[in-house]
Amino acid sequence: MSQSSLYNQNAKLGYSTVAINHVIDFKEKKQEIPKPISPSELLPSLPIIPGKLKPIKIVTRLTLVVSDPSHCNVLRATSSNIRLYDIIAVFPKTEKLFHVACTNLDVDLICISVTEKLPFYFRRPPVNMAIDRGIYFEVLYTPAIKDSTMRRYTISNALSLVQICKGKNVIISSAAERPLELRGPYDVANLGLLFGLSESDAKAAVSTNCRAILLHGETRKTACGVVYTMKKPQPVEEEEETLPACKRAKTQV
Amino acid sequence: MRSTRELGLAKPFATRAAQPGHHYLRVSVEFPDGGVRLNAAHFKQLIVSALKELHGEVGAALPVDVLTYDEKTLSAILRVSSSGFVKLWSALTLLGSYQNRKCAFRVVQTSPFLLALSGNSRELVLD
Numbered sequence: 098m099s100q101s102s103l104y105n106q107n108a109k110l111g112y113s114t115v116a117i118n119h120v121i122d123f124k125e126k127k128q129e130i131p132k133p134i135s136p137s138e139l140l141p142s143l144p145i146i147p148g149k150l151k152p153i154k155i156v157t158r159l160t161l162v163v164s165d166p167s168h169c170n171v172l173r174a175t176s177s178n179i180r181l182y183d184i185i186a187v188f189p190k191t192e193k194l195f196h197v198a199c200t201n202l203d204v205d206l207i208c209i210s211v212t213e214k215l216p217f218y219f220r221r222p223p224v225n226m227a228i229d230r231g232i233y234f235e236v237l238y239t240p241a242i243k244d245s246t247m248r249r250y251t252i253s254n255a256l257s258l259v260q261i262c263k264g265k266n267v268i269i270s271s272a273a274e275r276p277l278e279l280r281g282p283y284d285v286a287n288l289g290l291l292f293g294l295s296e297s298d299a300k301a302a303v304s305t306n307c308r309a310i311l312l313h314g315e316t317r318k319t320a321c322g323v324v325y326t327m328k329k330p331q332p333v334e335e336e337e338e339t340l341p342a343c344k345r346a347k348t349q350v
Numbered sequence: 351m352r353s354t355r356e357l358g359l360a361k362p363f364a365t366r367a368a369q370p371g372h373h374y375l376r377v378s379v380e381f382p383d384g385g386v387r388l389n390a391a392h393f394k395q396l397i398v399s400a401l402k403e404l405h406g407e408v409g410a411a412l413p414v415d416v417l418t419y420d421e422k423t424l425s426a427i428l429r430v431s432s433s434g435f436v437k438l439w440s441a442l443t444l445l446g447s448y449q450n451r452k453c454a455f456r457v458v459q460t461s462p463f464l465l466a467l468s469g470n471s472r473e474l475v476l477d
Contacts, residue, residue, distance in 0.1 A: 242446040284443040
């Protein structure tokens with residue numbers, strides 16, 4: 098099966114975590130969000146990374162292609178299968194949706210289109226807000242391998258993104274469907290240099306930032322609120338002669 | 351460069367990186383369909399066409415040398431000047447097909463020193 102060879106190739110190249118992506122496009126009618134496939138169903142045994150003793154880790158990811166504000170309502174629904182995915186990404190198609198995604202939506206990743214000219218320009222305020230919230234921007238590299246027009250769009254869109262966000266919070270990922278379209282982690286980090294990232298940002302785009310996204314997804318799954326205790330200011334104790342010390346009230350409500 | 355005061359030495363102590371230097375890459379090309387025979391000249395032409403596709407005529411004019419080439423495993427050691435290193439590496443990464451056949455370049459090792467390509471310092475293996 099070509100999928101198992103994909104994971105083998107990933108492990109051979111040195112990747113320790115792979116995310117399986119489900120893309121939901123709301124333009125088509127009646128899209129229901131399916132439950133994520135559990136990794137143990139796909140492969141009986143995961144390939145082991147050469148050089149380490151652990152097998153690769155597979156996480157699940159959902160990408161929502163939104164072209165209308167009503168499509169974002171599914172993110173707020175509490176009963177859908179969205180909660181079961183590890184990472185949630187959104188692919189905004191208009192400028193308003195990009196702004197909403199950066200400021201309000203509860204997602205981990207915002208995908209940047211690489212197969213067409215950007216339908217909108219990036220502006221600094223929403224991008225900075227997204228960076229403060231811990232949201233990352235994603236650039237794909239596999240379309241650049243297939244076709245030369247895509248190469249131009251990838252590089253130009255990535256360059257404009259990096260100019261606005263100053264290199265922070267960018268990840269580069271592949272949308273590979275075949276093992277031949279995968280490239281090693283250092284090769285991808287080198288592509289980051291081509292997109293205008295600095296050397297440390299390019300390496301982080303393949304390693305540190307991706308881990309931060311996984312942790313961001315975990316916080317979204319687990320914490321819904323925080324309880325903390327606050328010390329109440331104590332009133333001044335007055336001398337009590339009526340009761341001996343052991344019988345005095347020890348706690349105050 | 352460290353000044354005398356920082357190190358407490360009598361003489362100034364300077365460290366300088368190696369200047370117009372070369373970078374060396376150990377690469378191998380994969381053709382999944384198999385049955386492809388490339389001699390050294392074709393391999394060089396493959397690299398030049400990859401550079402031309404991504405970086406144009408200026409990229410294709412980058413001086414790249416194929417130091418060794420093994421026809422059976424389709425692997426080679428390349429040398430490129432350090433200024434063109436990123437261009438060459440990115441061109442090899444983004445190469446998708448050659449003469450209508452799908453291929454993939456795998457860069458195994460890179461180093462500014464040729465001697466380092468004979469061993470793998472991560473796993474401490476010497477060929």
